[in-house]
Amino acid sequence: xxxxxxxxxxxxxxxxxxxxxxxxLNEGYIAIGWSKxxxxxxxxxxxxxxxxxxxxxxxxxxxxxxxxxxxxxxxVMREGxxxxxxxxxxxxxxxxxxxxxxxxxxxxxxxxxRSCDWKKMINKxxxxxxxxxxxxxxxxxxxxxxxxxxxxxxxILGLVTTxxxxxxxxxxxxxxxxxxxxxxxxxxxxxxxxxxxxxxxxTTALEILEEEMQSEDHERRRKAAVDILSIIKGNTKxxxxxx
Numbered sequence: 001x002x003x004x005x006x007x008x009x010x011x012x013x014x015x016x017x018x019x020x021x022x023x024x025l026n027e028g029y030i031a032i033g034w035s036k037x038x039x040x041x042x043x044x045x046x047x048x049x050x051x052x053x054x055x056x057x058x059x060x061x062x063x064x065x066x067x068x069x070x071x072x073x074x075x076v077m078r079e080g081x082x083x084x085x086x087x088x089x090x091x092x093x094x095x096x097x098x099x100x101x102x103x104x105x106x107x108x109x110x111x112x113x114r115s116c117d118w119k120k121m122i123n124k125x126x127x128x129x130x131x132x133x134x135x136x137x138x139x140x141x142x143x144x145x146x147x148x149x150x151x152x153x154x155x156i157l158g159l160v161t162t163x164x165x166x167x168x169x170x171x172x173x174x175x176x177x178x179x180x181x182x183x184x185x186x187x188x189x190x191x192x193x194x195x196x197x198x199x200x201x202x203t204t205a206l207e208i209l210e211e212e213m214q215s216e217d218h219e220r221r222r223k224a225a226v227d228i229l230s231i232i233k234g235n236t237k238x239x240x241x242x243x
Contacts (some may be wrong), residue, residue, distance in 0.1 A: 003159055007081045008144035008151050010134045016109030021087040031110035032073045039101040040074045069140050094118040120156055128152045
């Protein structure tokens with residue numbers, strides 16, 4: 001999967017109230033609960049809505065909230081996306097597989113599953129603030145609202161690096177900005193040089209006008225005074241004028 005297509009999610013580890021973090025990690029999967037809903041392999045969002053209303057008697061806001069959660073697990077999450085779970089102050093990072101239905105796991109609330117290849121464990125405090133904020137969500141599954149490449153998780157997984165020239169699938173925004181800076185730097189230098197020259201010329205022009213003001217020739221002094229007043233007027237804002 002192209003790194004710009006990856007989505008990042010936080011995921012809670014208590015399907016139907018049963019703590020499964022260790023099992024998730026040891027057996028390589030995540031599960032969502034809502035076992036009364038049947039196999040969702042071919043379900044659209046509307047199919048899930050109908051199932052939740054029928055099996056759990058959800059309606060109104062309750063239906064909308066639960067639908068958002070279950071549909072995210074089934075239809076928003078995709079194979080190759082990245083998921084985070086927390087356990088004892090540490091965050092485990094995994095790459096998820098496709099949706100699977102395990103009818104034999106109905107009783108423990110884990111029949112709706114996705115396989116998960118756990119890649120890294122990291123102290124929560126080492127994560128970016130935006131990712132820590134994601135983990136504070138109370139819902140079962142929450143999508144990271146920003147592009148994955150801004151999360152810092154790509155660097156942790158080795159999917160993104162700023163130390164090598166990236167391939168088309170491994171591009172970090174910092175590389176893009178740095179590249180643009182390098183391309184713009186010659187123009188910026190020329191721009192700065194021009195401003196410096198203009199500043200120098202401006203200083204010289206003012207010095208000439210000051211000398212003219214000391215002239216014994218009345219007409220030269222008059223012209224110099226007019227020029228200086230024009231400069232002052234152009235650089236002084238009339239307080240009665242609007243912004």
